[in-house]
Amino acid sequence: MADFRSDNTLGCSPEIIEALRRASDGSLSSYGADPITGKLRERVRELFETDLEIFPLATGTGANCLAIASMSDPWSAVFCHADAHVYRDESGAPEFFTHGAKLVPIAGGDGKLHARDLDAVFDDILSTGRTATPGCLSLTQATEAGTIYTPDEMREICSIAKKHSLGVHVDGARFANAVATLGCSAADITWRAGVDMLVFGATKNGAMGSELLVVFGGAEGELARRIHRSGHRFSKMRFLSAQFEAYLTDDLWLKNARVANGMAKRLADGLRAIPSVEILRPVEANIVFARFKPETLTALHDDGFEFYDWSLFGPGSVRLVTGFSTTEAEIDRFVASATEHSKR
């Protein structure tokens, strides 16, 4: 019927497959010295309107943790939202890559960190010198709650982080969805706001597996060695770069994100018309959190719709994720079924 479990249960854009096919022929230098990666670097510099370095990687977990580790010592604190993927869903991957840094979870409404809360938390952990040294702040954009930081919010948060000597990392698994909503330049919510490293995701938005670690300001330090040492250095790197180049060509990244975001909006609009359904978070990207009557959920599952319960947000809560290949027909089928079942 429709699969709203996650953006990673969906497939891959044909443009990306075609780019892989084109890249598959002939011999090229390995480990990123190939012209496809070289061209991608130039393209990303244009997009972000600045000098920068890129590291094509295959998984978001790896890319995020490598960025975090390169900005931390083993005795540092890494701050993040209490619902952040790096805190809740990675089996301690950041602790592994950092050799034991302390992940400090921070609460915040709508899945976002709020500038007003940060000074006190940073002070609490960093001021004695005995708990941890400043490592970095990790933000997610769009957040795990499907919400988005504005350029102003980013600037304010980054400024507080800098005051406490923290680097700023952005987990951009859904970065395209954020830019598509904000309509801003990619630079405005990254380096111009104070971000040091961005993991620019493509996997969740139509690629097979390609995440670009973007380092602003030339401080990539030992990243190459950390990437090698953790097994994340692709020998045939051309195939990661080719995916990303296709992703950026003709704004495929934004087109795919606009579809996903639009479908989430259509879904939320449809569900809002059902009296017994409650939308739990602002719908700013491609995720809808909603609460249904338990019997409605059972009926929807029975109909064959796929989605995850999200008891973290209370009983009856579910998470509905749309993606680049979600169709209006899928949305409309789901809304119609939910409407129908809710009447009982």
Next chain:
Amino acid sequence: MADFRSDNTLGCSPEIIEALRRASDGSLSSYGADPITGKLRERVRELFETDLEIFPLATGTGANCLAIASMSDPWSAVFCHADAHVYRDESGAPEFFTHGAKLVPIAGGDGKLHARDLDAVFDDILSTGRTATPGCLSLTQATEAGTIYTPDEMREICSIAKKHSLGVHVDGARFANAVATLGCSAADITWRAGVDMLVFGATKNGAMGSELLVVFGGAEGELARRIHRSGHRFSKMRFLSAQFEAYLTDDLWLKNARVANGMAKRLADGLRAIPSVEILRPVEANIVFARFKPETLTALHDDGFEFYDWSLFGPGSVRLVTGFSTTEAEIDRFVASATEHSKR
């Protein structure tokens, strides 16, 4: 002219691109619960004629180190050949994944470990109880020197390892090349000989990036968690599995390996006819180590042939790697040029 730098500078088999295209459509469960991965598991069980578990991964570094870590404690010894990739070329990746196990290099002619040497080395490190506890033995098949362990050699080595309570891991980046040469069952040089875990490589033999960690005997323990924690768990795992399934279909893996091995043999045969050239290692897989006069090397590079100097084997030594897409014309051009330049 021709690229003999490494099997990872070559591209990707069309069959594998086609499999990715087929797998790209529609929604499927992520993280390996998809039917493509399920079917692959069955296929690998047939191939190895036993029950086993598989973990599709993207890089050999990651796969090898995950296997090694799952068979070691942080205070264990991991034994390997002094020229093993895991010892020499990974920026300490095994030490990272194991949280500090001691890699113990062992010398051995033709890039191979020899059973007669092992007892003494194992005793030296393990007998006092103060140096390290038994972790595992890591073998490479085919070896970094382009040589191959026979089933008998594997059995004898594994038996000594077991006597010292060591698990056995095989780095099979060029496993297909070994099987193609030996003409044996894949089982004969793995679990039947005493191997516990195999990294069955496809990347160097025509895939984009797909390595299968094969666990014999059901002792996969905490591997899933280690894979997650190190960022090697692909969300869209179907795309790793699809590559490998195409690799095994219609014996593509063996066909590709036979081409590579055959080209290496053709190359070695051609070079042996040149009086001033010396072949430095037995040519049993897809790698030829040879020594040339320095001026010949300069001339070959000037002609546009690509290959790496291998000073580890003495001055004038080079490594020539053939692959699934190497052609007879490339070999013949190289041999002709080398013959010509050697006359001067």
Next chain:
Amino acid sequence: MADFRSDNTLGCSPEIIEALRRASDGSLSSYGADPITGKLRERVRELFETDLEIFPLATGTGANCLAIASMSDPWSAVFCHADAHVYRDESGAPEFFTHGAKLVPIAGGDGKLHARDLDAVFDDILSTGRTATPGCLSLTQATEAGTIYTPDEMREICSIAKKHSLGVHVDGARFANAVATLGCSAADITWRAGVDMLVFGATKNGAMGSELLVVFGGAEGELARRIHRSGHRFSKMRFLSAQFEAYLTDDLWLKNARVANGMAKRLADGLRAIPSVEILRPVEANIVFARFKPETLTALHDDGFEFYDWSLFGPGSVRLVTGFSTTEAEIDRFVASATEHSKR
């Protein structure tokens, strides 16, 4: 005038120096195979009325982290109070010893964990299987706030921990102070309540540097190796054991603790009589937290009294620690001065 900074700014009981002198002569087996350590083991078994294993160590940081590490995997969660020393004051030592376990801070009044809060916290972290696996719960007895868990509280907390497959560790830097107050058997607040490992501190209560890691239930696993590997295995272990034996002889541990506790009570009683002074936490061991007018604090410092500001508990807050060598005269001088200064 008087030093209330910490119990570790005080010296060493003469009985302990004398025991070191006695132990200093002649040759004895190293690394704990000496008769002094053997006799200590028997003595500790008597005291705790059960079989157990002991590991004499020199620092509390080391001892606590070794215990925690032996009950955790690198991907485990270690739960503790948000004010626990292992969370706030160790530069990430538990993360170092565990190779990256996640320390999860839990809030709780009076420096104590409260049974009613624990189920929800444990579930939040452990239930998805993606955040962390069960490691252990670390309690401090007496707590960093100078409060004490009763045997009933210990039993209830341990029971919830066990339900979630968590081991239980007790940081007993001030264990003697707790037993002296409770008047119970040492067994009642340890293994009988469900504690798996206790760090039985002597350093803060009159020893030079001697902390006994006590393992109940025979599950000491790889502790010996972890101790060796972290540099905490004393070659001349007799000198750690001799300190502890003297500590247990003729109840020196309880006598010293009773002095320290009594002085804290005397101090609190004296301060309670001053209208402008507020006692901030129940005084159950040897620590008094109090709030003074800022000018009183300045005057007390000017008088030469030594103590630390404790802004964690609000402006004007200080921590006053008494010890085995604190005298009534010191207390009375401080109370008199505080009384005098408060009048202004």
Next chain:
Amino acid sequence: MADFRSDNTLGCSPEIIEALRRASDGSLSSYGADPITGKLRERVRELFETDLEIFPLATGTGANCLAIASMSDPWSAVFCHADAHVYRDESGAPEFFTHGAKLVPIAGGDGKLHARDLDAVFDDILSTGRTATPGCLSLTQATEAGTIYTPDEMREICSIAKKHSLGVHVDGARFANAVATLGCSAADITWRAGVDMLVFGATKNGAMGSELLVVFGGAEGELARRIHRSGHRFSKMRFLSAQFEAYLTDDLWLKNARVANGMAKRLADGLRAIPSVEILRPVEANIVFARFKPETLTALHDDGFEFYDWSLFGPGSVRLVTGFSTTEAEIDRFVASATEHSKR
């Protein structure tokens, strides 16, 4: 009869016990801010005739590994002799403290590294950039074989290490024995020769447990944090410093070492007179390696003499260690017994 097992089976000099007694009274700042530690720092600066920083620690394992870790990255190589304690006898402690650096063992006669071998080994590991980055070279002075590096040897070795960007660490568990033999200034075989960090041992030479990490050149970096994080920061540091101050007072360190060295010489001289006994290594410090007929060893053990077999040096080999409290009578008894038993 006599205990030749190790210098750590012996007791403690009375002067050191007396210093502990003197230090035991009254309150002093903890963690090294006490005047005893301050005075020690000045005394050590005088002794080494230079500015330097000191970190009083309790175990050699800890002190050596902390020094090594502060000069290495997790991806570095740490070079040492194949028989070095840090390689053979520490359950992987250096790997733990460094988060996985690669310990590279180097063979060398008489337990010493020889300058002529080093360039090739360093190049082999460091030149590709893929094996490891330069960490440090760890030397032992006096060596585990009871031999000694001269100032000239130290200078030459350090100079090669510097050329390869390696820091130099000296494990000086028996540093006093080396200085006593060489009769040089402590500076001559440390910073003047190019040594960056020295672990100046007292434990094996009459202290209870006190090792001074001496950092030349002011580059102590994150050592304080590493010491804290690994549990090696003594709260009552005065008691480590007091031991060391007594050790340096009136040349106790040299007096004790001269006794130990003299007894080893007397022992070796006595044994050399026995035709069936072979002295296996030059006797330059306080260790004698000798080979006896098996039946002689049995008889000596039966007589009650204590010493360790040292099969590393071949069958019938033993290690005989003398110490600050070894007496001429003990030596003479042993030689007499050995002479007597050898006649049979």
